[in-house]
Amino acid sequence: MKLPKFLIADNSDFPDDLYVVHTEFPRFILNVEEEEVEWFDELEGEEEEITNEVNHLIQQAFDFCDDEIDKYEEEEE
Numbered sequence: 001m002k003l004p005k006f007l008i009a010d011n012s013d014f015p016d017d018l019y020v021v022h023t024e025f026p027r028f029i030l031n032v033e034e035e036e037v038e039w040f041d042e043l044e045g046e047e048e049e050i051t052n053e054v055n056h057l058i059q060q061a062f063d064f065c066d067d068e069i070d071k072y073e074e075e076e077e
Contacts, residue, residue: 006064020061026054030061 009019009029020030027040037058043050 006061008065008068018065020065022057022061026057028057028061030058030065032062032065 003023005022005024007021007023009021010017011019016033018032020032022028022030025041026043029038029040030036031038043054
């Protein structure tokens with residue numbers, strides 16, 4: 001099965017939170033509301049390289065979330 005790179009998730013136990021799941025390496029869940037990240041994979045390499053990659057992936061996750069919300073709001077209009 002081919003999975004999308006990012007998925008939107010929510011949970012009724014945390015009704016105020018919205019999550020983005022990154023399904024590729026390095027896998028993580030971003031809590032959009034709290035701006036917290038839970039990593040499932042260990043990152044290895046030089047610190048500067050890891051920091052740049054992490055920042056880029058997290059920004060992509062926020063951008064994905066914004067795009068999905070915009071699409072949802074457009075459908076409701």
